[in-house]
Amino acid sequence: xxxxxxxxxxxxxxxxxxxxxxRRGLGERSIGGLSALELxxxxxxxxxxxxxxxxxxxxxxxxxxxxRVLFLxxxxxxQFSLVPLNLAGGREQAAYLETGLWSRRxxxxxxxxxxxxxxxxxxxxxxxGDAAYWHVTTTETADGTRLANLxxxxxxxxxxxxxxxxxxTAPLAADRFGVVYASAQKNxxxxxxxxxxxxxxxxxxALPGTPAPFDYTLxxxxxxxxxxxxVAALFVAGRMLKWxxxxxxxxxxxxxxxxxSARLYEIIDGSGCYASVAARGERxxxxxxxRLPDAAAEKRFLDGAARRGLNHLRGHPSVGxxxxxxxxxxxxxxxxxxxxxxxxxxxxxxxxxGGGWQRPALPSATNGxxxxx
Ligand SMILES: *Cc1c(COP(=O)(O)O)cnc(C)c1O
Numbered sequence: 247x248x249x250x251x252x253x254x255x256x257x258x259x260x261x262x263x264x265x266x267x268x269r270r271g272l273g274e275r276s277i278g279g280l281s282a283l284e285l286x287x288x289x290x291x292x293x294x295x296x297x298x299x300x301x302x303x304x305x306x307x308x309x310x311x312x313x314r315v316l317f318l319x320x321x322x323x324x325q326f327s328l329v330p331l332n333l334a335g336g337r338e339q340a341a342y343l344e345t346g347l348w349s350r351r352x353x354x355x356x357x358x359x360x361x362x363x364x365x366x367x368x369x370x371x372x373x374x375g376d377a378a379y380w381h382v383t384t385t386e387t388a389d390g391t392r393l394a395n396l397x398x399x400x401x402x403x404x405x406x407x408x409x410x411x412x413x414x415t416a417p418l419a420a421d422r423f424g425v426v427y428a429s430a431q432k433n434x435x436x437x438x439x440x441x442x443x444x445x446x447x448x449x450x451x452a453l454p455g456t457p458a459p460f461d462y463t464l465x466x467x468x469x470x471x472x473x474x475x476x477v478a479a480l481f482v483a484g485r486m487l488k489w490x491x492x493x494x495x496x497x498x499x500x501x502x503x504x505x506x507s508a509r510l511y512e513i514i515d516g517s518g519c520y521a522s523v524a525a526r527g528e529r530x531x532x533x534x535x536x537r538l539p540d541a542a543a544e545k546r547f548l549d550g551a552a553r554r555g556l557n558h559l560r561g562h563p564s565v566g567x568x569x570x571x572x573x574x575x576x577x578x579x580x581x582x583x584x585x586x587x588x589x590x591x592x593x594x595x596x597x598x599x600g601g602g603w604q605r606p607a608l609p610s611a612t613n614g615x616x617x618x619x
Contacts, residue, residue, distance in 0.1 A: 249555030251580035255387045255533065255562060257431040258573030259580075260486065267485040268436075272478060282481035287474050295477075295484055296470065302487035306496055307418050309443065316442040316462060317470040317480055321429045322348075322410040324460065325440065326355035329406055329425065331456045332463075333448060334360040334378040341365065341374035341403075345393060346386030347564055352408060356381070359453075368397040379404045379424060385411035387571065388562035390524040390535030396422055404448055412532050413441065414490060415574060416500035424448050433574040435483030438476040490574065499574055500531075506572050506581045507531040513585060517592035519543075521606045523567060537567040539606040544568065547591055556584050 252259050260268065271282045278291040285292050300315045309315070320328070329352075334340050339361030342353045356362050360378070365371035371380055380400075384407050385392045392412070397405065404424025413428035420426070425448065430439035442462065449463040458464050459473050490499065511529060514520040514536050523535035538544045547568065551559050561567040570584065 249580065249583060250557050251555060251576070251583065252558045253556065253570045253572075253576065253580070253584070254558035255569050255571045257437060258433055258571065259575040259577070260436070260482070261489055261575050261577070264482070264485045264489050264575070268482050271481050271485070277481075282478045285477050285481075287471060287477055292477060295481060296475070299480055299484040299487055302484070302491060303441070306414060306487065306490055307420055307443075309420050312446050313420060314444050314446060314449070314462075314466040315470075316444065316465045317475055318440045318442055318460065318465065319438060319476050320460065321437075321440055322408055322427060323351070323355075325408070325427045325442065326352045327359060328456075328460045328462075329379070329381065329427070330356045330359035332452045332461065333404070333406065333425070335451045335453045337376055337378035339363050339374075339377055340379050340381060341371050341377040342381045343368060343371045343383070343393070343397070345383055346389035346391060347562065348386055348388065348408060348410075349381075349383040352381060352383065368393075368395050372397040372400065377403050379406045381406045381408070383408045385409070385530050385532055387411045387530075387533040387569070388535075388565050390522070390530050390533045390569065391528040392530040392532070394527060404445065411530075414496060414499065415503050415532055417496045430479060430483050432571075435486045436479050438479035439483055441483075486575070502578075503531040503572055506578070507534055509581070509585050510534045510570060510588070513588045513592070517588070519592040519595045519606075520568075520588070523561075523565065532572050534570040534572065535561055535565065535567060537606050543595070543606075550591060551584075551587060554583065554587055556580070556587060 270276050275281050277285060303315055330340060340356060341363040342349060344350060344353060344364045344366055353362055353364055363374045365374060380397055380403055382393055399422060405422060406425040407423055409426050410428045411432055414433045424445045426443045428441050430441060431437040434441060444462050449466055452461045452463055464472050514522050520536045520538060522529065523537060538547055548559055559568050559570060561569040
């Protein structure tokens with residue numbers, strides 16, 4: 247397989263097979279005489295499509311029957327406000343683990359709805375008293391970190407997780423969570439669909455005024471058909487879920503991400519040319535973020551990468567540097583090509599620098615801002 251390839255953080259590639267199925271499902275009238283772009287949501291064909299997507303998601307996640315699956319719109323960013331609207335009723339505050347850019351955005355949105363207590367470590371979070379829920383962000387894509395430990399379970403306080411960057415990249419211990427949410431465009435399919443998994447006992451708590459399409463309780467009752475769902479995006483996710491099952495499921499996705507990211511981190515650590523943004527114990531297998539010594543070197547790196555069809559490697563604007571997103575749909579061939587390019591670029595830099603190439607320092611402005619240590 248040849249490029250160009252995308253390592254974008256904001257949306258993942260789809261596997262070739264899924265893309266081919268999407269071409270047919272969206273571009274041809276192959277579903278009961280219609281395309282997925284035209285399918286009415288009240289009809290049988292959409293019912294079947296939705297039911298199959300839920301069944302495949304449940305099978306992949308080994309989801310207990312006490313959890314409901316909602317297929318919504320609005321993305322994870324809408325959930326930043328909808329989680330407090332649906333769960334914060336009745337208590338004074340919610341507690342948030344602050345780990346990086348996305349958790350800070352979730353905190354800012356929640357503050358407009360409820361009292362918010364923030365903590366920088368799971369142990370401190372667990373000491374937050376009478377919280378409606380604890381919120382964590384399991385992978386921070388801008389900062390290149392993953393949450394190594396969840397807060398200790400507390401039967402009284404449900405754990406809510408933004409798993410937009412890593413849902414379906416590894417098996418999930420679902421029973422640790424009250425609510426899990428993820429936008430689909432990174433690992434599950436394409437933009438427009440948001441997956442929300444909610445434990446049944448947390449339904450019925452929405453604050454008055456919660457918009458009906460975003461009310462977990464109503465959507466659970468109506469099987470995500472309170473109003474027109476994102477039909478085409480759900481079709482694509484349905485194909486992706488089948489692909490995940492055919493390709494070894496989540497245990498295999500986890501092994502694959504570990505193998506691919508380890509290869510890149512090894513090049514980063516051994517190069518003398520790149521510096522990992524995340525500290526060792528916190529490194530994400532999905533978002534590999536690193537820096538070069540200065541802006542000129544980063545530009546050379548990105549330009550050379552683009553000439554080889556290795557695209558969308560620029561880091562999140564708030565952090566800078568380089569970011570390699572290794573979402574489920576990124577093919578191994580892309581990672582092979584990138585690893586080869588990174589090793590070659592570092593070798594060239596060493597030769598040009600005659601041994602004087604300095605390991606880049608991490609600017610403290612970004613370093614101290616987001617992380618805990
Ligand atoms: C990408 C991302 C988001 C934002 O998703 P949208 O669909 O753009 O709202 C939120 N949280 C995390 C962890 C992400 O990776």
